[in-house]
Amino acid sequence: MPRAADQIHISRLSSLDSSLARLQRCITARIDTEGWLLFAFWSSRLSTSILDHIGKAAVAIKPAVSSSTHDSSDPPDLKEQAPKRVTLLKERSKASTGMIGDARCFNRLWGTIEIILSLKKLIEIDESLGDAEESSSKQTHSFDLLVDFCQAVALLVYHFCDHAIFFSKHKIIKLSSATTAILTRWSLRAFAINTIMAVVRVVAQRVRSRGAVDKNWRKSLVRTSAILIIAVNNALPKGPLNELTLSILGVLGSGILAQGIWEKNALAVKA
Structure with a gap:
């Protein structure tokens, strides 16, 4: 019996070690770290929004206790404390969202260098396209290059505006409120353009495959569509979504x- 228990214990430790090693591989690359930070950021925002709705509901249904029948020496009722506790949790969740947002912005600082190098590489590839290539293949290649170029330029504008706002927020540089508003507007527009190009890329894959798509393509479509809705809503002066x-x-x-x-890192382990 002890041997069986020891084997279970060893198996659990081995599984934990494997999961931790896999998680470490998931955050090794900067772009993967950004993916996890993005998920943490939106999860925190969702928690804040849910807690905000719960807090408003708790205040609405808070029982009205008459001061004449309420003994001040009695401990506060749980229903009376609930709105305050929910508000406290909401403020902590909101602070967590801000902290993760700052971490994402700082992590993206190094991504600006990657974007500049990608632009340089795209220009070199465009210049190296030969006339010997088949017409249809060349058109496909040129279309992909155009999409990549538009995304890279849009991301570069987005990073420049976002980083300027980030530095101003932390008082590293000084920007007027009018300049900050302009940079914010262009940042949101640039991100929307980048997301539109991502959706165009996904749709182009569907057209080229003549309708033959797999599970990964469907996931890409859902992911890019969700981000596109957010980007367009934020780029509008008064977005309709709450x-x-x-x-x-x-x-x-x-x-x-x-x-x-x-999943990508799991496949890397098996390989």
């Missing part, structure tokens, strides 16, 4: 991305 809807879409899109990162 915080709860945006948070659900964000968790959906980032959750699919995080799942892909987790």
Whole structure:
């Protein structure tokens, strides 16, 4: 009996070690770290939104206790404490969202260098396209290059504006409120353009495959569509979607991305 218990204990430790090693591989690359931070960010925003709705409901149904019948020496009722506790949890969740958002922005600082190098590589590839290539293949290649180029330029604008706002927020540089508003507007527009190009890429894959798609393509479509809805809503002066809807879409899109990162590292282990 002890031997069986020891084997179970060893098996659990081995499984834990394997999971930790897999998690470590998932956050080794900067882009993978961004994926996990994105999922944590939207999960925290969703928690904040849910707690906000719960807090409002708790205040609405809070029992009205008459001061004449209420003994001040009695301990506070749980129903009376509930709104305060929910509000406290909401504020902590909101602070967590802000902290994760700052971590994402700092992590993206190094991504700017990657984008510049990608742009340089795309220009070199475009110049090296030969006339000997078949017309249909060349058109496909040129279309992919155009999409990649549009995404890279949009991301570069997004990073520049977002980082300027980030530095201003932490008082590293000084920006006026008008300049910050302009940068915010262009940041949201650039991100929306980048997301539109991502959806175009996914749709182009469907057209080229003549309708033959797999599970990964469907996941990509759902993920990019969810992010596109968020991006377009944020780019509009007064987006029609509320915080709860945006948070659900964000968790959906980032959750699919995080799942892909987790599965990718599992395949790397088996290989």
